[in-house]
Amino acid sequence: DQQVKQNSPSLSVQEGRISILNCDYTNSMFDYFLWYKKYPAEGPTFLISISSIKDKNEDGRFTVFLNKSAKHLSLHIVPSQPGDSAVYFCAASRRSGGSNYKLTFGKGTLLTVNP
Amino acid sequence: GAGVSQSPRYKVAKRGQDVALRCDPISGHVSLFWYQQALGQGPEFLTYFQNEAQLDKSGLPSDRFFAERPEGSVSTLKIQRTQQEDSAVYLCASTVDRSEGYTFGSGTRLTVV
Numbered sequence: 001d002q003q004v005k006q007n008s009p010s011l012s013v014q015e016g017r018i019s020i021l022n023c024d025y026t027n028s029m030f031d032y033f034l035w036y037k038k039y040p041a042e043g044p045t046f047l048i049s050i051s052s053i054k055d056k057n058e059d060g061r062f063t064v065f066l067n068k069s070a071k072h073l074s075l076h077i078v079p080s081q082p083g084d085s086a087v088y089f090c091a092a093s094r095r096s097g098g099s100n101y102k103l104t105f106g107k108g109t110l111l112t113v114n115p
Numbered sequence: 116g117a118g119v120s121q122s123p124r125y126k127v128a129k130r131g132q133d134v135a136l137r138c139d140p141i142s143g144h145v146s147l148f149w150y151q152q153a154l155g156q157g158p159e160f161l162t163y164f165q166n167e168a169q170l171d172k173s174g175l176p177s178d179r180f181f182a183e184r185p186e187g188s189v190s191t192l193k194i195q196r197t198q199q200e201d202s203a204v205y206l207c208a209s210t211v212d213r214s215e216g217y218t219f220g221s222g223t224r225l226t227v228v
Binding site: 004032034041042043044045046049089091093101102103104105106107108 | 119146148150155156157158159160163171174206208210214215216217218219220221222
């Protein structure tokens with residue numbers, strides 16, 4: 001059973017517009033959430049994270065929103081740029097209880113930003 | 116080095132062959148992780164080291180998979196008697212402390228034929 005779900009395999013947006021990538025999770029023990037970006041033939045690159053004690057974290061063009069009651073998070077990219085075209089992975093971990101910080105990933109969403 | 120280095124980048128193995136995948140983490144990084152990424156899937160956790168100690172191997176899919184990090188730096192993931200279902204990209208990641216924002220290598224793409 002998938003504990004982290006990214007239900008949209010792909011998303012296409014115009015340059016300059018907002019990209020919204022969504023992620024749902026089922027395990028209520030998760031308390032830390034991250035987004036990774038991956039280009040072909042490269043490893044995932046850490047983008048932004050959020051703790052469950054917050055509902056929003058912002059870093060430049062990237063903002064992550066967390067809705068704990070809905071077990072849902074989203075990544076907003078504003079404005080979108082062609083260089084943002086990549087696969088985006090949502091990931092979750094459980095920091096409490098002496099966790100070793102292993103991550104549970106979703107299947108990813110391919111974002112294409114058209115010039 | 117500047118990043119996490121994995122070798123080989125590509126490996127083709129005949130079914131039943133043993134393979135060894137190498138990971139050179141960033142110097143000084145205490146924590147090291149191995150993940151397996153099948154085609155069209157997200158990475159899945161295999162095992163975790165803190166220095167030379169393997170603290171979690173709950174993700175290793177079978178006893179054919181073995182990982183070691185004898186001196187707390189370079190790590191090797193060994194797969195014995197490879198099967199077709201072992202075909203995947205194997206990713207190594209390291210971090211200086213206990214943080215999920217770790218640095219991934221580019222991975223080793225293993226194809227078992």
